Amino acid sequence: MGGDRVLIDRFLEMMAAEAGAARNTVAAYRTDLSLASATLGGTLAEADAAAIGRLADGWATLAKSTVARKASALRRFYAFLAEEGLRADDPGSALPRPGTSRPLPRTLSGGDIEAMFAAIDVRIARVPPDRNDLRLSALFELLYGSGLRATELVSLPRGAIVSDRPYLILKGKGGRERMVPLSDRARAAVVRWRAHVPAASPWLFPSGKSHLSRMRLYQVVRALAGEAGIPPDRISPHVLRHAFATHLLEGGADLRALQAMLGHADIATTEIYTHVDASRLVRLVSELHPLIDAGRTRP
Incomplete structure (x- = not known):
């Protein structure tokens, strides 16, 4: 060879x-x-x-x-x-060209997300707050609120997020840069957590001599799901990324804008989320199409 x-x-x-x-x-x-x-x-x-x-x-x-x-x-x-x-x-x-079907991504309902945020709120309301709970709050806000990949999240530099800047510039797969939106909630959660991160740390989420591992992130997210009454096998960091995308589409987000936020090189990858939202589209047609007139009967 x-x-x-x-x-x-x-x-x-x-x-x-x-x-x-x-x-x-x-x-x-x-x-x-x-x-x-x-x-x-x-x-x-x-x-x-x-x-x-x-x-x-x-x-x-x-x-x-x-x-x-x-x-x-x-x-x-x-x-x-x-x-x-x-x-x-x-x-x-x-070489063969087998037809492949891309499975629909697993996602979560709005109620699931609310239940996990409620579990976090209970944690961080403790006095004094536990630093691990503050870290969990920042991790979850960024996973669901910005659609970050697990690797992108755990390897964020300590100073990557600025409190008065509502976006983050990331270098993702293939070295492609993209702009990721940051909510006020996410930035506030990061500020609370960063106060507990040593100033000399190069990472926002340090662990030992490096940063938090993807496996540890997976474990803390699943533990949170269990506290919120959600079967842990239904959730992972990537499922939260899917939920971010699905819920944005349900709210009327543009597919191209979503592609840019997720960092997909091919729009076909983003289009998978349109299948998840099919029920909403059927309801919109039934309720809003101009030919629908509940008060009109055929002659």
């Missing part, structure tokens, strides 16, 4: 430097390409359509989403080789 390894490294360097691929994406591509190379005895780079077909046959028992991911990695790899003049052809057309 020596030759394959060198070319895979070059391809992934391009993905990271030129295409702006996220670290997790690069890692997934490396795994898929390395496994494919091993299956073909280190001849992935020069494989013909027949060899690729045999490789794809070995994916028969895998989920459609997994096959789609593997095929996408190989297609991009072969396109790179062709563009670099390392192959005279692009055999990517021999």
Whole structure:
């Protein structure tokens, strides 16, 4: 696999430097390409359509989403080789294109969110307040109030949020910058929490020698759900991000604005939330369409 390894490294360097691929994406591509190379005895780079077909046959028992991911990695790899003049052809057309259906995101009702905020209010009303409760309040306000990804949230710098600035500039997946709205409540919660963060800390949510881990964030969010009477297996930091998006759409937010706030590179990723809001759309048509006239009967 020596030759394959060198070319895979070059391809992934391009993905990271030129295409702006996220670290997790690069890692997934490396795994898929390395496994494919091993299956073909280190001849992935020069494989013909027949060899690729045999490789794809070995994916028969895998989920459609997994096959789609593997095929996408190989297609991009072969396109790179062709563009670099390392192959005279692009055999990517021999790879399968399974139809995949994107599952609807799990979300929470307005009542669920209110119950969790009420549980937080009970906590921070204690005298004196526990610093962990103040941290939880800031974390939850930012997760639900701004739709941050878990990694983005736990790695926020100590001074990232300014009390008189209603937005935050973030660098998310692929190094793309976006502006994230900050509510008055969120900024106030951060101010209360930051008073307990050492001034020398580089992180807003420090833990040991680094920042709070995603796993610990997951644990504290689930514990809060349990206190609020919500089954913990229904919730995670990402579910709160989904709730942020879904509730904004229900309130009439523009899909493009939502795409920008969530940091989605492709509007198709944001459009998944329109399916969650279908019942509201049906109600709007039934109640507000100009042809609906409850007082008029057909002749």
